[in-house]
Amino acid sequence: MQKIKSNKDIQIINGNQAAALAVKLCRVQVISAYPVTPQSPLSEALSRFVESGEMTTEYIAVESEHSALTVLNAASLVGARTFTATGSHGLAYMHELLHWTSGARLPVVMACVNRAIGAPWCIPSDEQDSVSQRDTGWVQIYTRNNQEILDTIIQAYKVAESMYVPVMVCFDGFVLSHTNMPVEIPRQADVDGFLPHYKPHTIIDPATPRIYNSVTLPDPRFEIPDIPHRGYMELRQLLHEALENAKQKIEDVDKEFAQVFGRSYGGMVWEYCLDDAEIALVTMGSLSMEATVAVDNLRAQGYKVGMLSVRVFRPFPRKEVIKLLKKVNLAVVFEKNISYGYEGAVCSELKASLYDSDAKARVFGCIVGLGGRDVKARELQGVIKKAASVKRYKRTQEDGPQWISYL
Numbered sequence: 579m580q581k582i583k584s585n586k587d588i589q590i591i592n593g594n595q596a597a598a599l600a601v602k603l604c605r606v607q608v609i610s611a612y613p614v615t616p617q618s619p620l621s622e623a624l625s626r627f628v629e630s631g632e633m634t635t636e637y638i639a640v641e642s643e644h645s646a647l648t649v650l651n652a653a654s655l656v657g658a659r660t661f662t663a664t665g666s667h668g669l670a671y672m673h674e675l676l677h678w679t680s681g682a683r684l685p686v687v688m689a690c691v692n693r694a695i696g697a698p699w700c701i702p703s704d705e706q707d708s709v710s711q712r713d714t715g716w717v718q719i720y721t722r723n724n725q726e727i728l729d730t731i732i733q734a735y736k737v738a739e740s741m742y743v744p745v746m747v748c749f750d751g752f753v754l755s756h757t758n759m760p761v762e763i764p765r766q767a768d769v770d771g772f773l774p775h776y777k778p779h780t781i782i783d784p785a786t787p788r789i790y791n792s793v794t795l796p797d798p799r800f801e802i803p804d805i806p807h808r809g810y811m812e813l814r815q816l817l818h819e820a821l822e823n824a825k826q827k828i829e830d831v832d833k834e835f836a837q838v839f840g841r842s843y844g845g846m847v848w849e850y851c852l853d854d855a856e857i858a859l860v861t862m863g864s865l866s867m868e869a870t871v872a873v874d875n876l877r878a879q880g881y882k883v884g885m886l887s888v889r890v891f892r893p894f895p896r897k898e899v900i901k902l903l904k905k906v907n908l909a910v911v912f913e914k915n916i917s918y919g920y921e922g923a924v925c926s927e928l929k930a931s932l933y934d935s936d937a938k939a940r941v942f943g944c945i946v947g948l949g950g951r952d953v954k955a956r957e958l959q960g961v962i963k964k965a966a967s968v969k970r971y972k973r974t975q976e977d978g979p980q981w982i983s984y985l
Contacts, residue, residue: 587763593754596724596761597663597689597747598623600731602633603769606661608653610638610646614668615701616751617691621663643668647675647686654684655790657778659735662686665751666693666707673711676744680715680817682791683779685738685745687731688716692863692914693751694949702950703751704914705863709891709923715817717745717824718892720863724759726843729835732769736831739776741824743817750864752950764839772838821893828890846895848887851877852902855884857962858939860911862888862924865946865953869912872958883962888924896931903932906939910965912958912982914947921945921979943979957982 591599597620601609609628611621627633636653640646643664650660664672669690679686690708694700708718717737721727727749734745749755781788799807808816829845836842850870852858861869866887876883886902886909888895903909909932913922920926925943932939944961947953961982 587765588760589763590758591724591761592619592756592758593724593727593749594620594691594756595623596728597731597749598627599761599763600728601661602627603764603766604659604661604732604735604773605770606633606635607658608636608638608650608660609662610640610649610653610660611662611664612640612643612646612668614643614664614666614693616693616703616755617663617665617668617689620689620691620755624661643671644675647672647679650686651675651679651682651684654679654686654778655682655780656782657776657780659739659776660686661688663689663691665691666695669707669711670695673714676711676714676716678791679744681813683742683817683820685735685742685776687734687738688744688746689727689731690746690748691751691755692748700949701751703753704948704950705748705750706915706948708746708748709915711746712892712923715743715821716892717743717821717828717890719745719747719828719890720888721747721749721754722848722864722866722887724754724757724761725841727754728761728763729839729841730843732764732773733828733831733835735776736773737824737827739774740827740831741820742779743820743824748863753864762841768838772835825890825893825895825897844887844889845898846890847898847902848889849902850885850887852884852886852906854882855905856882856907857884857966858903858906858909859883859885859958859962860888860909860924860928861885862891862913865912865914868953868955869958871955872962875955876959876962881962881966891924891927894927894931899928899931900935900937903939904937906937908965909939909941910961911941911943912946912953912961913943914945916945916948916979925979944982945979946982951983953982 628637738745832845911925
């Protein structure tokens, strides 16, 4: 493909608006969503597009998030490109249907506008809601800014519809959803050229009736010669393999997107100043932007630091983190989630990835930003300086993660 040569359409918009424009550009056929702060303006923008005739889309109003995903599963099953958006308790309410969507291998795309989980009630952002759904069989991509939100939703449809897996595009509530930034809007014709029509793997034809997602027994069955009916375990294995294989598809789609639109997000991970780094800050989502400021400041003070941003949390980029952290002595993970009674999820995944690999970096985690607590570059810098002062970067994990909660 040739890189597009056209006048740029740059608009100052917030993350919700960027997501809505991406859905419009992808020519989504069925939308169903239930409003929840801070996602509500996104679904409202889409409803205005439909009402004004800018989108020839069925917008189905429902009474809950559970129903919204039920509607989209049915629509996807009959061959429609679908979209929904939610976050926080809305995502939690979808939990049963998240499993159903992935188990049925339906390429639904969802925007998860991250928000803290109650109780107590808390409207600002952290990543506890989406990280809590990591084992539901969805690809999870975390974005850093509004341009990445728009571009990633477009990429998500190509990944989902190629691998027949659902994709969750996550971005921080208020920090991105309600914050205005310059965003380049692709031309409709260019998106049409990049994103082909959805070709469903399901067949709905009254002349040849089928039953989908019927009761599945533990073992394969062979009622029809040479046509085995897979058992439940085989279907789980196929879903796992699809997510593993999605790693290469995510990389390929990002490279193709860069060739066409001139923007790349690194595929599975995004790195900054890691070539000669002795210490790595590991982050996810919009916190990665603040981490780059911390890296620049620390390097100006003589510290050899870099940053690794986990863009795709599921499937986890094990191969990429091993490669990028091979020469690093210490990896400090800053994350906006906590697995109560242990540590942050990214920290656990990173330790597991590096275990018994060529990368010998010591890893310890920091919990930051829960409930929307502001995280400043100077706080990240303080943690790194303290860690660097410890002889040979040795710090025990016996007391669990460090909580960074400066006022």
